[in-house]
Amino acid sequence: MLAIRVKAVLNSVSMIGLSGALAMPAMAQDSAIEPGAGPSSEIATGGDEGIVVTGTRIARDGASAPTPVTVIGGDYLATRAATNIADVLNEIPSFRGTSTPTTNGTSATTAGGNFIDLRGLGSNRTLLLVDGKRHVPTSITGRVDLNMIPSVLINRVEVVTGGASAVYGSDAVAGVVNLILKDKFEGIEGSVQGDVSELGDAEGYSAELVAGKSFLDGRLNVTVAGQLYRNNGAGSQYTRDWGRRENFLVTNPTPGNGQPTRIITGDVHSASMTPYGLITSGPLRGTQFDANGNAFPFNYGTLVGSQYMVGGDGEGDNFLHGFWLSPKIRRQLASVQVSYQATDDIEIKSEFFYGRSHVTNESVAPFDFGTLTIRRDNAYLPSSVAAAMDVQGLNSFGFGRFSLDVGANTPDNYTNTYRWVQSARGAFGDWKWDAYYQFGKVDYHAHLRGVRNNANYLAAIDSVIDPATGRAICRSSLVSPSNGCVAYNPFGDQASQESKDNITGDLWQDVTLKQHVAAANLAGTVADLWAGPLAISVGGEYRFESARGTSDALSQANAYAAGNYKPISGSFDVFEGYVEADLPLLRDLPLVRSLDLNGAIRYADYSTSGGATTWKLGATWEMFDGFRLRATRSRDVRAPNISELFSSAVSRINSVTDPFRNNSLIFANTVTSGSTALTPEVAKTVTLGASYVAPWLPGLRASVDYYNISIRDAISSLTAQNILDRCYAGDTALCGLVQRGGDGLISQINIAQINIASLKTRGIDFEISYTTPLMGGTVSWRNLATYVDKYEQSNGIVVQQLAGQFSEPGVPHWTGNSTLTYSQDRYSASLTGRFVGGGKYDNRYVEGVDINDNTVTGRLYLNLSLQYDVWRAQSGEGKIQAFVVVNNLLDKDPSVSPSSTSPTNPAYFDVIGRAYRAGIRFRL
Incomplete structure (x- = not known):
C-alpha cells in the first residue's frame, strides 16, 4: 500500500x-x-x-x-x-x-x-x-x-x-x-x-x-x-476596579415588563446559590446560611432569574469569583x-x-444553581430550619451552593x-x-485538581443520622456500610476536610x-526569456x-463535573x-x-x-x-488534525424531541467522537x-x-437535535447518525x-x-x-x-x-x-x-x-x-x-x- x-x-x-x-x-x-x-x-x-x-x-x-x-x-x-x-x-x-x-x-x-x-x-x-x-x-x-x-x-x-x-x-x-x-x-x-x-x-x-x-x-x-x-499570574476580576463592578449579562425573567430580553448591567449576583448555601424552592425560599450554619434571610435584588439577579446579596461572590486573569x-x-x-x-x-x-x-469552585435537593432528615439540617419544615409540612427543598470552601478547580x-x-x-x-x-x-x-466527583458528592450531601451510632453518615451507607462515602455538611463552612477530600478528585x-x-x-533558472x-x-x-x-x-x-480526559490513539502520514x-x-x-x-x-x-x-x-x-x-x-x-480524527467516544444522556414521533420528548444516549471519514x-x-x-x-x-x-x-x-431535525427535513446523510431499536425509538445518536x-x-x-x-x-x-x-x-x-x-x-x-x-x-x-x-x-x-x-x-x-x-x-x-x-x-x-x-x-x-x-x- x-x-x-x-x-x-x-x-x-x-x-x-x-x-x-x-x-x-x-x-x-x-x-x-x-x-x-x-x-x-x-x-x-x-x-x-x-x-x-x-x-x-x-x-x-x-x-x-x-x-x-x-x-x-x-x-x-x-x-x-x-x-x-x-x-x-x-x-x-x-x-x-x-x-x-x-x-x-x-x-x-x-x-x-x-x-x-x-x-x-x-x-x-x-x-x-x-x-x-x-x-x-x-x-x-x-x-x-x-x-x-x-x-x-x-x-x-x-x-x-x-x-x-x-x-x-x-x-x-x-x-x-x-x-x-x-x-x-x-x-x-x-x-x-x-x-x-x-x-x-x-x-x-x-x-x-x-x-x-x-x-x-x-x-x-x-x-x-x-x-x-x-x-x-494575576488574580480574579475582583482584584480590579472594573471587575468589582460585576458587569454581566442577565436574562429578563418576566417578558412583557417593558424591558428588553437581555440586560447588560453591573452589580450582578447569583440568585440561586451562596457560598454557604441557599434554599431556592418552597415556602422557605430565600433562606441562606452563614459560615456557622445559622439561617437568615436572603435579600433578592431585581430581575431575579433562575441563576442571576441585579443587586441584592452576594457582592463579591459572583460565579466568576475564582477565575484568574492570567495563570x-x-x-x-x-x-x-x-x-x-x-x-x-x-x-x-x-x-x-x-x-x-x-x-x-485557578478556575471556578464547585457550584450548584439551586439544583440540589435537601431532605427533611438530613443529618446536618439546622434545627430552626427543621422546625420550619415541620410547620410547613415539607419533606425537602431545593438548595444552591457555591462551594468556595472546597476550593477552585486547578489546572496544573x-x-x-x-x-x-x-x-x-x-x-x-x-x-x-x-x-x-x-x-x-x-x-x-x-x-486537573480539586474537581467534584458527581456521584460521591450527591451521595455525601444526602446524609442521615445513623440509628446505631447517632452520627451523621451517608444515606447510601445504611445499605452499603463499606461504600466509603463520607457525609458532607452543606450548611455554612462546617464540613470536615475528610468529606471535602471525598467529594473531589484529581484528574490526569x-x-x-x-x-x-x-x-x-x-531551485534554479530554466531559461532566459524575453523579459528575464x-x-x-x-x-x-x-x-x-x-x-x-x-x-x-x-x-x-x-x-467528574469537569475535565473527564479521554485516551487517544491515532496517526496519519502524508506524501506531498x-x-x-x-x-x-x-x-x-x-x-x-x-x-x-x-x-x-x-x-x-x-x-x-x-x-x-x-x-x-x-x-x-x-x-x-x-x-x-x-x-x-x-x-x-x-x-x-489528530483530535478531529481520533478523539475517543464520549457518551452523554441528552434530552431531544423526536420529529418522527410527533416531537415527543425523550432522553437519548449521544456519543461524541472523532471521525476518520x-x-x-x-x-x-x-x-x-x-x-x-x-x-x-x-x-x-x-x-x-x-x-x-x-x-x-x-x-x-452538530447538536443531537440538529441532526434529528435535518434528518427529518431530508438530509439523508445525517440520518445514518441516528440509531433506532426495533420499536422505532432512538437508541443512540452519533455526534461525530x-x-x-x-x-x-x-x-x-x-x-x-x-x-x-x-x-x-x-x-x-x-x-x-x-x-x-x-x-x-x-x-x-x-x-x-x-x-x-x-x-x-x-x-x-x-x-x-x-x-x-x-x-x-x-x-x-x-x-x-x-x-x-x-x-x-x-x-x-x-x-x-x-x-x-x-x-x-x-x-x-x-x-x-x-x-x-x-x-x-x-x-x-x-x-x-x-x-x-x-x-x-x-x-x-x-x-x-x-x-x-x-x-x-x-x-x-x-x-x-x-x-x-x-x-x-x-x-x-
Missing part, C-alpha cells in the same frame, strides 16, 4: 512539474532563487536585491511579492521587550488574540498556551514555520504553542496574510507565520528583565542568553541559547545549533531544541518539547538545493505527540504525525510534491516597468483522506518606479493590493491589500466531527510608514490597520454575521497599530498605540428589544518604551542597554462585553491594566 501511494505521488509530481512549467509559470527577479526560508540577516527595506520572502520560494523583496507580507524586525521585538513572540504578534491588526494565557487560562488542556490566530479563523488555520520548516505540534489539535519557541533566537518574523498551502502544505489557510532564527551567530547576547502590574500581581522575570562562535576558519559555527521565564507560568528553553561548511557549495546544520513549560491556574499542566532538525543546503552551477529531516516529540501531562492525562518530516527542494529568467522551484515532503494518550479511569467513566515557477512577462514599457506571474501547485496524498490538490496564481505589475499592483488567487486546504477543508482566497515606495520622498512606504477567504467543508459538529460548516471573511489591510532624519537623530512612524467588512460563520443550518461583534466568536471591524520611534545616539523612545474599534455586542440583537445596550466601546491602548545604551564598545560590536516598558500607559479599563467566564472579551481588551517591564540587554 505504501509503495502504491509513493508511486502515485511521484507520478503526480511529474504531472505537476509539467503543468507548472507550461500552464502556470511564475517569474523570478534577476537574482537567483533560494529554496528554503531565506537569509538570517535583517530583511531588506528597499532596492531590487532579491531575497526569499515567506509565501514563495522564489527570491524577491517583500514589496514585489504577489502575496502580502508583513515583516516584524528585530528592532521592534527589542522595543516591546516581550518574553514571548505571540505577545508581539497579537498586537498586529491581522491577528486575533483568541488563544492566549488570558483567554484560555482556565482550559483543562491548553491553560497558559499561546496560539496564533490570523483573521480570527482559528489558530488551527494558521501555519507556523521556523526557518521555513514545520514545528512539532504541542497539542492534539495540531497547533504549536509559541511558549516553546526561544524568543532570544528570533531574528525577525514574516507574516503572509493569504493562503499559502501550495507552497507550504496544509493549514496555511489564513496565512503563514515564519519565525526566522539567528544563523551562525557570533558573540554573546542576552537580557535580564522583570515584570509587574501596577497592582503588584502578574509579577515575573525572564533571563535569556545566546552565544555563538566560529571555528576552523569560519567553516564551523556553534550557537547555544537558553531562556528562563517565570510569571506568578502562573514557568518555562525553560534551550537550544544548540551546529553548522558546518563541508565544501564551498555544501553546508550541513544540526539543530536541537528543548522546552519545558509548567502552567498552574506540564509540556516537554523536543525537536531535532538535520539539514543541508548547497548548489551545483546555477541550481540550489536544500533538504532536511526533522523529528519532534511532545510529552504532555495534564492534571498523559499524551505523547510525535512528528517526523523529511523534505527536499531544488524563467525560474522554478520543485520539491517533495513526507510527514508522519501520531498521538498516544491515556487518562485516569474515573475520567474515562465521566465521573509541489512546483513553483516565476515567469517575467514584460519589462521597461510605458506604464509597465515590469509584469510578472508567479504560480504554484501541490499534490498531497493523506493516509486518512486520500489526495488533495492546492494551487495559487499571482501577478505583480510595477506601473512606474515604486508603484506596484499585486493579485493572487489560491486554493488552500486544512487537513483534519473527515476530508480536508477547502478554502478559496483572493488578494488584491497595491504598494508604493516613494522615490520623491525617501523613507515613505505604503500598501493596501484586499482579501477574501471562503472556506467550505469546514470541520465541525463532519465536514459541514463554512467560514467567509473579507477585509482590507493598510500599512504606511515613514522614516527620516530629525534633529540629529531618526524618527520613524509605522502604521498598520485592518478593516473586516465580512465575517460569516455557518454550521450548515444557521448563518451568523460576526464582523463588528464582540461576543464570541465575533471580530471587530477595525483594529490598528501605530508605532512612533525617535532615536538619537544612545537614546531611543517609542510610543505604540493599539486600537480596537467599537461595535456591537451581538449582531443578532436589536437594541431596546433583544438587549438594553448593544454597544461595545472601542479602546486605544498606549505602550511606552525607553532604551539607553549604558556602555558601548569602541569597536561598535558590543553594548549594554537599559530599557523600560510601560504597557497600557493610561491604565485603560477593558470595555464591557460579557462572556460566560469574563465581564469583558480578553481577546481584544487588556485585563491586566498598567504594567511595567524593565531590564538590561547586552551584546558582547
